[in-house]
Amino acid sequence: MSMSTNKSNWVVGIDVGGTFTDLIMLNVADATVSLAKVPTTTDNQAYGVVAALAAAGAKLPDLQVIVHGTTTTTNAILERKVAKVGLITTRGFRDSLELGRRTRPKPYGLTGSFIPLVPRELRLEVPERMDAEGEVVTPLDDAAVTSAVKDLVAKGCEALVIHFLHSYINPAHELRALEIARGLWPNDYITAGHQILSEYREYERGTTACVNAAVQPILARYIERLRSELREKGFTNDLLVMQGNGGTVSSGIVAEHAVNTVMSGPASGVMAAAYTASAAGYREVVTYDMGGTSTDVALIQAGVPTVSSELELEYAMPIHVPMVDVHTIGAGGGSIAFINQAGMLQVGPESAGATPGPICYGRGGQEPTITDANLILGRLNPDKLLAVDRPVSLSEVEAIILEKVGKPLGLDAIAAAAAILRVANDRMAGAIRMVSLARGHDPRDFVLFPFGGAGPLHAAALARELAIPKLLIPVRPGITNALGCVVADARHDYVNTVNKPLPALDIELVWTILEAQIAEGRATLAREGVAIEGMRILHFADMQFQGQSHILSLGLPQLKVSKEELQRLFEAAYWERFGVELPEIRAVLVNLHTAVIGLRPRLDLAVLARTDARAKNLQGALNGTRQVWFEGGVRETPIYQREKLPQDAAFTGPAVIEQLDCTTVIDPDNRVELDALGNLLVTV
């Protein structure tokens, strides 16, 4: 295979995760690939990005495009390291964003706290009011806006939010206030609520706008630093940034809607899963990304990841822009096992995190975790753990598991570790069911797509629990998010509220809104100036029965839908989800949503599977054997090196398949096949 680097033929995906920054680099001309995994640099993620490029041997002038997934905005919100934001809002309502939706952090226990993104002294009110029909009740007081803007500038605010009631139906006051503020504000960081999200619900729209403003300067500075680092090294082509909707946006305009980059890492993993599974011929997928502290789960239907606009990033922090519907479960390799006061084994939700981490990381962890259990059961290779500071002997780990879990339950260390796995898998399977299959899907239609460092370690057990018949394990489970960057298309989403019962709906208005949303998307794609090969438009209708508060989102077959079609589609979707027919009640069209997708050049995933290492037969891929625990007992188990598996390999478990950053466990009697794209297909 040639290693020539044809000029500007390299496409690079770089994903920053909690522990590692992953890179994948593909040469589209000669189908070569290069990978890197370096530690994430938390304070300035740009250093890790540059280090990853160096580790992969990238020559920056030769790169055609870099697609970057960053956690800068997610982390800024979670750690509250955000810009100083000022808010101008409708008179009488400055506290809406502090009072929230009258919730508490947990159903039981009357403690906990909430810190608003914008403190009260920076939330100012001006006389103005629209009603729910968009009629002016109180005209906007221009002078009051001017003085509020000046006041917030004087107080040292860096970003500004203008958030008025009912602006989703009539944005005139927000637009006028925006115009006034533009003349007075020292920079471009001004967010008008309806421009980020034109949906009703003042707390969610206002919070989404505040999140945007709070991270805008931070993202802008980060991207600017990164661009200049890359420019110094000779990179002058497109830098694209991943968004939570699973698509890319040009770094030149990313800060305008900075909120869209929140949760982009998990989204890009799901995009890669959809791309990989589709290429392998599977279109109904449950994705399962298990990491150190948490697990992300998403649903792919007909090859398309489910998108939702109802993310709650943390307690009372709704972000209602369309995003890939990723559900986070509080269970990961670091989840702690303990015996509670009832004498029962529990696993999680407390996690040892990265520090002190599992016992076996040698960072001072003294509580048994899922990773420790996997280790002493032989499912993980003690010599190949990635994150170890000080090697800890197996007997040390065993002793702690015996002491803290085994003795109280009357089990030896191995049985105790097996119990930890069983309880952990059981809990995870339950949580996965709640967010996917319990919503009206038949597990037999799906494949389970495990990735992340620990996904393929647990996938077989979970699939059995969930009654999903097949696993699809990609070539490089540990860099799936980076692959998502490489395969993602440019994508921009637009949502507008209609909120009309179908009988009263003017269907031409629906068409007008959808056409306007397309036009806006086209204009944005043009403004980005990124090379695309074509465009795809997706339309969705959010609907509900009158009097209901939950929304179902349905894909529309074409722009010019009729009312009858809307009714029919909704009834079918409702039946599928709930098994209930309600001919007595009228359907309401709540929102119209358009995704405008700029198609980037397709990539052939076969390049990922290409390697010079392949052995001629299975024996050649064998790395010895070891004692591994399975449900039926401990078995002497062959250990294979993933890259060495021969073309068209097909065999039956038990087996352990190892690669640099990931271990796959195949249960006894499960059938494994390697497909042409290098994926492992496991029949459970």
Place this chain on the structure above:
Amino acid sequence: MSTTTVDPITLVVIQNGLNQVCNEMDLAFCRAAFSPVISEAMDRSDGIYHRDDGALIAQGELGLPVFVGTMQFSTQAVIARAKNVEPGDVFIVNDPYLGGTHLMDVRFVKPLFYQGKLFAWLANTGHWPDIGGMVPGGFSAHATESEQEGLRLPPVKLFKRGVIDEEILAIILSNIRIADQRIGDIKAQAAALAIGEKRLAALIDRYGAGTVDAAIAELRARAAQQMRAKIETIPDGTYEGHSIVDSDGVVDEPLLIRMKITKQGTGLTFDMSGSSPPCRGPMNSVIATTKSSIYLAMKHIFPDVPINAGTFEPLTIIEPEGTFLYAHYPRPVSGCAAEVSQRIAEAVFCALTRAIPDQLFAAPAGSSGNLALGGNDPKRNRSYVMYVISGGGYGGNPRGDGLSNGCSTIGISKTTPIEVMEQYYPVLFEEYSLHEGSGGAGEYRGGFGVNYTIRLRRGDARASMVMDHGRTGPLGALGGADGGVNKVRIERGGETYVPPHLSKDQDIVLHPGDRICVSTPGGGGFGDPLKRAPQRVAQDVARGYYTRDQAETAFGVILGTDGSVDAQRTGARRRES
């Protein structure tokens, strides 16, 4: 350790499995339900009950807290009266005196047959937006007998062998308002039980009926063990607490709850004797609700204890015969689930702050703040009933200040957005703001309540309300001040009307342009306010939470003209206090 035949790991797995069945019922009910009270306010609950005695086996984690334990009483009522129980039957019941709460909480109870034998009962509760009676929504402040509060259903089969009884349905729908949308809730409520039936049967298929039965018995014993371990942390002794209900809505006199908790060994005894006698108005509580309120208070104090019948075994509740906390037919009870239950919980909190202050908190606002506005919108030529439910401040606690605008103690619901209210009803909200100064002063202050003002835009309307804490604020703890009181004011035709009972009234006539102004309670303060860090008081003043005067009088902190702490004068002021 015990005589169980279930291995400890299978036990955990079956426990998760039972919880999962309930969670899937919750999910199905909530997502398919019509009424926002169920789907958005999550005023519902699902659970599994023992075939013989109706004892609670498992309950969904996202069920409304006040239903902790109550459904076992109504399931018992069904067991006692059911004849010829067959697969596919679903009983409907809302009788408060048969293990219920108020009439709006409608329970469905369904037998689960496994291989032809009754294995368990599945039940759920949904709060229906209307159940007939003298006011829309059911919260009448003036009712003096049960019949005025709505339609009362003894346990009857609404579904027989899977088929809905159209005749019973017709009777129900003929007696409630907005009946056309109820069919959606009924289908959702029944569909949730069907899902529970399927999932529970799958669990039994997998582990065997004998093993699941043994696990259920063992889990009950373990939950009791866990609760006893928690109780052991409480020093032996008797602890007294109290709380006050403003009035019963009919007679303008306060009602007192006395709570004497005795801790001995690993058990707690709750004695409410000496509480006020039964009242004329709807603030009576039925015994199921009274017991459940104590259960939920303990669950708030020890949130990690699982919920099953074993959890409650170490709790002995002396039935408070002769008080308003043990009402018999036909005493009106609409206020018991929403208000009296929360006062009972506060009395428990109050008593236990004297025993284990480090695990407690000062009283939360504790009112659901029910307000109903009904009228006709001439522009749309449509009748409407608008409900507003409110939150308030939570109490300060040893780890921090109380939360502002928290949900009621017994609820987990979200507020309906103002932008949604104004789409449906002819009103304009003029204000939705933080109730300044309402957080009780303390080393850790209470959270703040909410002010809202609603202006009627079109047509005439009538307002009714059942709130509380208008007379006395939520109690402070360990030297903390009480939270601010609930306030209601009606501005009509240029005059101001304050309800005589402060927090309860009915059929207040409003014309276009008239306003309803409500301020909800703040939480109690925790610990001596003079110990609150002066910097935090200064920040509270900068944010407008308190005035400079309040900083001085309540916290002993004197601020300079620039808003910063005057350390010298503050020190002097705090020493002399």
